[in-house]
Amino acid sequence: MRTKAIIRLLFTVGVLTWLALVFTDISIVFTASTGNVKQEVPHWIPDLLLNLFILSVFYYYKLKIERDEILNFIDLLWRVFATGLVATVISLSVWLFESLMGDTRLTSLPVFRDFIYLINLGLMLGFLIMAFTAWKRLILYQKSKWLLRLWAFFEIGLLLTLLYNTFGFPHVNWLFGVVLGILVLTGVILSANMKWVAYLNFRQKWTSLLLLLLTVFYLLYILFINSKSVEELRALTPYFTDYKGHLFIQVLIIFVAIYSAFSFLVILFNLPTTSVFEQKLEEVVNFQRISQSIQTEQNEESVYNILLEASVSTVFADAAWLEIHGQPQGNKFFTYKTSEKEAVEITEHLKHLNIKGVLDQGSDKTKNLSKHLALLKGSRFRSILAFPIYVKGENIGTLALLKELPEGFNKEMTKIVSTFANQAGISIENFRLMEEALQNERYKEELKIAKTVQKSLLPTNLDQDDDFEVAAFSESADEVGGDYYDTHRISARLIALIIADVSGKGTTAAFHMSQMKGIFHSLAQNDIEPSEFMTRSNQALISCLERGSFISATYFCIDNVDKIVRYARAGHCPVLYYDSSKGTAEFFKDKGIALGMVRNKSYSSFIQTNEFRYRPGDIMVLYTDGITEAKDSRGEEFGYDKLAEIILEVKDCSAKEIQDHIIRKLYEFTGTKNINDDYTTMIVKFR
Amino acid sequence: MIHIKRLQEDGVDVLVLIGEIDASSSIELDLAIAKSVGEGYSRILVDCSALDYISSAGLGVFMSYIEEFKDRNIRMVLFGMNEKVANTFEILGLNELLKIGKDKVEAKQMVDEL
Numbered sequence: 001m002r003t004k005a006i007i008r009l010l011f012t013v014g015v016l017t018w019l020a021l022v023f024t025d026i027s028i029v030f031t032a033s034t035g036n037v038k039q040e041v042p043h044w045i046p047d048l049l050l051n052l053f054i055l056s057v058f059y060y061y062k063l064k065i066e067r068d069e070i071l072n073f074i075d076l077l078w079r080v081f082a083t084g085l086v087a088t089v090i091s092l093s094v095w096l097f098e099s100l101m102g103d104t105r106l107t108s109l110p111v112f113r114d115f116i117y118l119i120n121l122g123l124m125l126g127f128l129i130m131a132f133t134a135w136k137r138l139i140l141y142q143k144s145k146w147l148l149r150l151w152a153f154f155e156i157g158l159l160l161t162l163l164y165n166t167f168g169f170p171h172v173n174w175l176f177g178v179v180l181g182i183l184v185l186t187g188v189i190l191s192a193n194m195k196w197v198a199y200l201n202f203r204q205k206w207t208s209l210l211l212l213l214l215t216v217f218y219l220l221y222i223l224f225i226n227s228k229s230v231e232e233l234r235a236l237t238p239y240f241t242d243y244k245g246h247l248f249i250q251v252l253i254i255f256v257a258i259y260s261a262f263s264f265l266v267i268l269f270n271l272p273t274t275s276v277f278e279q280k281l282e283e284v285v286n287f288q289r290i291s292q293s294i295q296t297e298q299n300e301e302s303v304y305n306i307l308l309e310a311s312v313s314t315v316f317a318d319a320a321w322l323e324i325h326g327q328p329q330g331n332k333f334f335t336y337k338t339s340e341k342e343a344v345e346i347t348e349h350l351k352h353l354n355i356k357g358v359l360d361q362g363s364d365k366t367k368n369l370s371k372h373l374a375l376l377k378g379s380r381f382r383s384i385l386a387f388p389i390y391v392k393g394e395n396i397g398t399l400a401l402l403k404e405l406p407e408g409f410n411k412e413m414t415k416i417v418s419t420f421a422n423q424a425g426i427s428i429e430n431f432r433l434m435e436e437a438l439q440n441e442r443y444k445e446e447l448k449i450a451k452t453v454q455k456s457l458l459p460t461n462l463d464q465d466d467d468f469e470v471a472a473f474s475e476s477a478d479e480v481g482g483d484y485y486d487t488h489r490i491s492a493r494l495i496a497l498i499i500a501d502v503s504g505k506g507t508t509a510a511f512h513m514s515q516m517k518g519i520f521h522s523l524a525q526n527d528i529e530p531s532e533f534m535t536r537s538n539q540a541l542i543s544c545l546e547r548g549s550f551i552s553a554t555y556f557c558i559d560n561v562d563k564i565v566r567y568a569r570a571g572h573c574p575v576l577y578y579d580s581s582k583g584t585a586e587f588f589k590d591k592g593i594a595l596g597m598v599r600n601k602s603y604s605s606f607i608q609t610n611e612f613r614y615r616p617g618d619i620m621v622l623y624t625d626g627i628t629e630a631k632d633s634r635g636e637e638f639g640y641d642k643l644a645e646i647i648l649e650v651k652d653c654s655a656k657e658i659q660d661h662i663i664r665k666l667y668e669f670t671g672t673k674n675i676n677d678d679y680t681t682m683i684v685k686f687r
Numbered sequence: 688m689i690h691i692k693r694l695q696e697d698g699v700d701v702l703v704l705i706g707e708i709d710a711s712s713s714i715e716l717d718l719a720i721a722k723s724v725g726e727g728y729s730r731i732l733v734d735c736s737a738l739d740y741i742s743s744a745g746l747g748v749f750m751s752y753i754e755e756f757k758d759r760n761i762r763m764v765l766f767g768m769n770e771k772v773a774n775t776f777e778i779l780g781l782n783e784l785l786k787i788g789k790d791k792v793e794a795k796q797m798v799d800e801l
Contacts (some may be wrong), residue, residue, distance in 0.1 A: 503743035503744065503746070503747055504743070504744070504747070547747075547751045548713075548717075548744070548747030548748055548750065548751040549747055550743075550746075550747060550750060550779075552778075552779060570780075571778060571779040571780045571781075572778075573778060574778065591780065591783075592780055593779065593780030593781070593783060593784065594779045594780060594781075596750075597750050597753070597779070597780065597781065597784060598753075598784065599754060606780060606783060606784075637771075
């Protein structure tokens with residue numbers, strides 16, 4: 001905002017100084033023309049005012065153009081053109097006005113002529129300084145230390161010359177010439193900086209040519225007008241501010257003219273090479289597209305398409321195909337301006353002619369390739385360029401580019417497309433790696449969910465009874481199915497217990513476990529025979545279980561009045577029972593097939609209810625195969641016998657203590673807490 | 688890992704299981720049985736003498752064919768199991784649903800007389 005205020009200020013100052021200049025110069029001329037010898041206004045005042053005017057315009061444009069970030073080349077040239085146009089139009093209208101007035105007394109007055117002259121001078125200076133500032137921006141587009149220093153020298157030198165003309169120093173010819181020469185030379189050296197031309201595209205170059213041409217016309221016109229004015233004035237009076245003796249203005253004119261001319265010529269001669277530069281730019285952009293396709297694209301196909309597009313546009317191919325091997329559906333073809341049939345034809349044809357190496361590597365060094373291709377009936381192509389695509393060292397496909405001209409591909413093209421093919425290979429490799437990683441992540445997420453579900457399905461509190469205490473422990477491994485245990489108080493007299501093991505892994509097992517839990521809690525509400533429980537569970541599960549899935553379970557119903565336990569074992573690990581009267585721990589033997597193995601009503605003949613009496617001090621050990629099948633470092637299994645032995649060690653302890661003991665012994669055996677299976681224990685100690 | 692060999696003897700398809708069957712290799716077992724059925728064999732023997740271990744996934748594969756075999760009158764007999772594997776089948780009760788023989792001779796008899 002401050003800058004805007006300063007710009008406005010400078011503009012105002014410029015206008016004011018110009019007006020002051022006009023006023024003073026006219027009064028000098030006036031007094032001179034009326035023959036008064038005594039001058040009221042000193043001679044050097046107009047000079048000073050002229051320089052002040054120049055300075056204010058200079059800084060005005062400096063702030064306006066130099067600091068403007070957004071300006072691009074064409075905009076800059078437009079601005080110069082516009083300023084020139086405005087200046088010329090104003091100048092022309094003044095001239096028109098003048099000629100309309102005709103040859104009257106007024107028009108031949110020196111004052112009048114001076115006024116006209118000063119208007120034109122102001123316009124010319126505005127235009128010149130505008131152009132100067134614009135050229136500065138163009139020259140300094142690509143800065144280097146040396147360049148900046150030289151320009152500083154030039155600009156400061158120019159500004160210092162203002163001093164020369166400020167205080168009415170006498171005109172010393174040789175000094176004038178030397179300084180002029182040095183500054184002009186510096187200007188010429190600086191004019192060699194035309195790098196901005198290379199960045200224009202074809203259309204922009206033509207626009208620039210036009211703008212520069214017109215700018216040169218304006219320049220010539222304004223110079224001509226001012227020259228004419230000076231001549232006319234000189235004839236009338238010597239007392240005006242002559243710009244021809246002004247060093248600054250002279251240098252400026254020469255510099256602006258030279259740079260305009262140079263730019264024009266450089267652009268003109270660069271027109272034929274524009275396409276090459278644009279081409280190179282496009283190659284880089286395409287390369288970037290391919291290498292970034294890994295992040296932006298959704299699948300391999302898009303990468304293939306980008307590769308095909310990029311290669312075709314880079315070498316101006318007439319047609320192309322990309323063949324990818326190894327897909328389950330056979331080779332996949334991506335084609336451009338050709339068909340899969342044609343591609344296969346050409347491949348077969350070349351193979352047939354036994355031309356080695358054409359489709360293997362990126363060259364068409366094979367002699368007479370055009371003749372071979374011509375042999376293929378109906379083929380319009382005469383050159384072919386082919387590249388293999390490698391992913392992880394494996395050749396996954398071939399890229400072939402075709403042209404109708406013979407020898408249509410040069411070495412440059414080969415190099416570029418080879419780079420593309422390489423980069424595409426890398427992108428695809430990255431893509432596949434990312435897919436793998438994503439799959440793994442998804443799988444891990446799934447397992448996490450399953451584990452959480454499993455955990456949430458296990459009861460937080462087990463129903464207790466006066467006749468016995470129950471303790472349970474369950475730990476799940478990562479990749480394995482779910483263990484389940486639960487209790488349900490049917491009445492004051494009856495409690496149901498269940499322990500189950502679901503086959504299968506991951507989320508499937510967790511879901512089956514939740515189904516089992518639902519079945520248990522709904523069926524256990526009624527006091528039904530354990531075998532009936534199993535039959536009904538089996539029937540319910542038929543519609544839920546997947547093919548190949550089953551659930552092993554044992555269901556108990558403890559009657560604390562009759563002191564009886566009735567149970568049914570459906571394919572689960574046999575119950576370990578410590579009989580306190582005998583002092584032995586034995587496994588129950590009974591029959592029963594796991595749930596889900598017989599998927600019809602005949603299952604009821606495969607399950608039976610068993611019954612026994614319990615005494616205080618008896619221990620019932622329920623467990624899953626994770627305990628008995630746990631392996632030690634040598635691969636030996638924990639086994640059933642060991643479990644029975646351990647129970648005897650803690651036969652007098654509480655349920656919880658027994659459980660802790662078993663788990664401790666288990667970890668001792670395996671040497672680690674990481675057991676590769678779910679393992680569960682449920683201990684019932686009768687009081 | 689499992690390696691499954693196939694032999695044909697007297698019009699009977701013999702699948703020899705070598706190694707272990709876990710969750711991932713159970714798929715191979717499934718495919719082998721499916722292939723045998725697909726080729727129209729109505730008598731299949733499974734040689735388990737070189738089978739060290741079978742997981743619940745593998746057991747599930749055998750189990751899943753029970754119904755189909757009954758419907759299509761295909762007879763399958765397993766034989767040669769070691770103690771651990773036999774025990775696993777017994778605990779689950781699969782020995783009542785599948786035919787299990789002690790050795791090849793007995794198995795051949797069983798598959799014929801079914």
